[in-house]
Amino acid sequence: MAAEIHPRPQTRKPVLLSKIEGFQDVVNTAVIIPKEDGVISVSQDRTIRVWLKRDSGQYWPSVYHTMPVACSCMSFNPETRRISVGLENGTVSEFVLSEDYNQMTPARTYQGDIGFLTICVRFDVETRHAFVGDHSGQVTILKLEQDNCSLVTTFKGHTGNVTALCWDPVQRVLFSGSSDHSIIMWDIGGRKGTAFELQGHNDKVQGLCYASHTRQLISCGSDGGIVIWNMDVTRQETPEWLDSDSCQKCEQPFFWNFKQMWDSKKIGLRQHHCRKCGQAVCGKCSSKRSTIPLMGFEFEVRVCDSCHDSITDEERAPTATFHDSKHSIIHMQYEPTRGWLLTSGTDKIIKLWDMTPVVS
Numbered sequence: 001m002a003a004e005i006h007p008r009p010q011t012r013k014p015v016l017l018s019k020i021e022g023f024q025d026v027v028n029t030a031v032i033i034p035k036e037d038g039v040i041s042v043s044q045d046r047t048i049r050v051w052l053k054r055d056s057g058q059y060w061p062s063v064y065h066t067m068p069v070a071c072s073c074m075s076f077n078p079e080t081r082r083i084s085v086g087l088e089n090g091t092v093s094e095f096v097l098s099e100d101y102n103q104m105t106p107a108r109t110y111q112g113d114i115g116f117l118t119i120c121v122r123f124d125v126e127t128r129h130a131f132v133g134d135h136s137g138q139v140t141i142l143k144l145e146q147d148n149c150s151l152v153t154t155f156k157g158h159t160g161n162v163t164a165l166c167w168d169p170v171q172r173v174l175f176s177g178s179s180d181h182s183i184i185m186w187d188i189g190g191r192k193g194t195a196f197e198l199q200g201h202n203d204k205v206q207g208l209c210y211a212s213h214t215r216q217l218i219s220c221g222s223d224g225g226i227v228i229w230n231m232d233v234t235r236q237e238t239p240e241w242l243d244s245d246s247c248q249k250c251e252q253p254f255f256w257n258f259k260q261m262w263d264s265k266k267i268g269l270r271q272h273h274c275r276k277c278g279q280a281v282c283g284k285c286s287s288k289r290s291t292i293p294l295m296g297f298e299f300e301v302r303v304c305d306s307c308h309d310s311i312t313d314e315e316r317a318p319t320a321t322f323h324d325s326k327h328s329i330i331h332m333q334y335e336p337t338r339g340w341l342l343t344s345g346t347d348k349i350i351k352l353w354d355m356t357p358v359v360s
Contacts, residue, residue, distance in 0.1 A: 012321075012357040012358050013323050013357065013358065014226060014323055014341065014353040014354065014355050014357065014358055015353065015354040015357060016351060016352075016353055017340070017352040017353060017354050018053075018057075018058075018059060018351070018352045019349055019350070019351055019352075020039060020041070020051055020059045020349065020350035020351075020352075021348070021349050021350075022061075023041075023043050023045055023047075023348040023349075024043075024045035024047075024348070025043055025044035025045035025070075025348060026043065026044050026330060026344070026345075026346055026348055027041050027042070027043045027044075027330075027331065027344035027348065027350055028042055028043060028044060028070075028071060028072055028073060028074075028330070028331060028344075029041070029042050029071075029072075029073050029074040029331055029344075030042070030074075030331060030333065030342055030344050030350055031074070031076045031333050031342070032333060032335040032340055032342050032352070033050075033076075033078065033101065034078045034335065034337065035078075035337075036052070036101065037052065037053035037059075038050065038051060038052045038053065038059075038062075038101055039051040039059065039342065039350065039352070040074070040076055040083065041344070041350060042071035042072075042073070042074040042085055043070075043071060044070045044071070045070070046066050046067045046068070046069060046070050046071065047064060047065065047066055047067070047071070048063070048064075048065045048066075048067065048071065048074075048083070048085060048095070048104070049061045049063060049064050049065075050062050050063035050097065050101050050102075050104065052101060052102075062101055062102045063097070063101070063102065063103065063104045065095075065104055067085070067087060067093070068087070068089075069087050069088050069089050069091075070087070070088045071085050071086070071087060071088075072086045072087060072088050073085075073086040074086070080096070081096055081097040081098075081099070081101075082094060082095070082096050082097075082107065083095045083096075083097065083104070090111070091109060091110065091111055092109070092110040093106070093108075093109050093110075094106075094107040094108045094109070094110075095107055120132070120133040120162050120163065120164060120165040120176075121133075121165070122165045122166065122167045122174075123144075123167075124167060124169050126169060127169075128143065128144040128145075129141060129142065129143055129144065129152065130142040130144055130149065131165055131167055131174055133161075133162025133163075133164075133165050133176055134161065134162060135161040135162075136156070136161070137156055137157070137158035137159060137160055137161060137162060137178060137180070138154055138155070138156040138162070139154065139155055139156070139162060139165070139174070139176055139186070140153075140154045141153050141154070141188075155186065155193075155195075157176075157184045157186075157195055157197075158176065158178035158180050158182065158184065159178075159180045160178045160179035160180035160181075160204075161178065161179050162176050162177070162178055163177055163178055163179055163204055163205055163206060164176065164177035164178075164205050164206060164207050164208045164219075165177075165208065166208035166209055166210050166217070168210045168212055170212050171189060171212070172187075172188050172189025172190075173185060173186065173187055173188065173189065173210075174186040174188055175208045175210060175217060176208075177205025177206070177207070177208050177219060177221075178204075178205055179204040179205075181199070181201045181202065181203060181204065181205065181221070182197055182198065182199055182201075182205070183197070183198040183199075183200070183201075183205055183208065183217075183219055183229075183296075184196070184197055184198070185197075185198065185217075185231070185235070194237060195237065196235045196236070196237060196238075196295075196296060197237075197238050197295070197296040198217075198219075198229060198296040198298075198320075199296050199297050199298065199299070199301075200219065200225070200227045200229070200296075200298050200299075200320055200322065201219065201221035201222075201223055201225055201227065202221070202223040202225070203221050203222035203223035203328075204221060204222040205219055205220075205221050206220050206221055206222055206329050206330055206331065206332065207219065207220040207329065207331060207332030207333075207343075208220075209332065209333070209334035209341075210231075211334070211336060211359050213336070214232075214359055214360060215230070215231045215232035216228055216229060216230060216231060216232075216359055217229040217231050218332075218334055218341065218355070218359065220325070220329040220332040220343055221329060222328050222329065222330070222346075223328070224324055224325045224326060224327055224328055224329060224345075225322055225323070225324065225325070226322075226323040226324075226325050226329075226341070226343070226353075227320050227321070227322055227323070228320060228321045228323070228358050228359060229319065229320045230319045230320065233294065233319050234294070235294050235295070235296070236294050236295050237295075238275065238278075238295050238296065239276070239277060239278030240278055241273045241278050241280070242273075242278050242279050242280050243280065244271075244279075244280040245257040245260065246260060247269065247271075247280065247281050247282040247285055248279040248280050248281060249279070249281050249282070249285035249304060249305075249306070250282065250284070250285055252266060252269050252282055252284075253266060253268050253269070254268055254269055254270070254271045254280075254282075255267075255268030255269060255270060255271075256268065269282040269283065269284075270282070270283060272286050272302055273302070274286055274302065274303050274304035274307055275292060275295070275297060275301040275302060275303055276290075276292055276295070276303050276304070276307040276311070277304065277307050279304060281304045285304055285305055286302050286303065286304045286305065287305065288303060288305060288308040289301060289302060289303065289308075290303050290307075290308050290311050290316065291316050291318070292311065292315070292316075293315070293316065293317060293318050293319040293320070294315060294319065298318060298319070298320045298322075321358060323358070325343055325345070325351065325353075327343070327345030327346065327347045327349060327351065328345050328346040328347070329343045329344070329345050330344055330345060330346060331343070331344045332344075334355070338354075339354060339355045339356040339359055339360075340352060340353065340354060340355065341353040341355045
């Protein structure tokens, strides 16, 4: 049974700056325009919109352009003011924005044969590597050459599809989020195959961003949660779950161990696992719960009685803070210069947040 998250009350929290409304369908992607009070959005309602903040304090569209089909994704280059929009039919359309962001000129269109697949891709421009997360929960690393690409390695730790990726080129760490509600930190730079789990969402993880200057990870999910993780701590890997036909504490047989059940004349018990040591235990020997923040468990999980007694109050100190965005998030973007966070939700609303109270 999945653990239930009970967020702790927070003294500092993100500040809601603005809401952008008026969409007919959900916003699939939106970005904050650097050095401007503006936002670019593409939506399932087929529109590309450029929103600029007016003297009234409200955001109004300075550009409103309708595409032939729904817009799936978008990237924006602030230096060239070029927008690349991916459509559901596989077409990529490029536009160039004017310097005042009041006009948008079509530049080029690339025709595709199939629609865009919902996979996550991130790039390391300096080393020319691509990180691809797919529906199987696997992450693939590719080396990009001049005319082709070659496979570097693959790794898998999620039980659901990969829904978010974030790459930190300085620490050489990759973060992946999944529909299985978990986040995994892959320490690629350490070259030891180290992976750390972070459990802090009740639903699909929809976005990840790493603030390298403060060593904090921001994650957003369909549960509406905005979680700030302190990554400037020494984290521990979660153990592999051990296999056993009987409880590794009291040696009572599990319910499939017919021979031991017959020999001992005892009813078989259900198997559980301690999240700290990974041992297979019965319910009686794992009746207690505890947080284990350094293992990524910010909420209480099942532990065996001996591990529960060994966990100190210092080890239970939280390493993350939880905040409610009050809408089910499907996309997020962090602008580190001003410390702003953009979230779009299933409520067809874009929210802009000041994250400096919590990311600092």
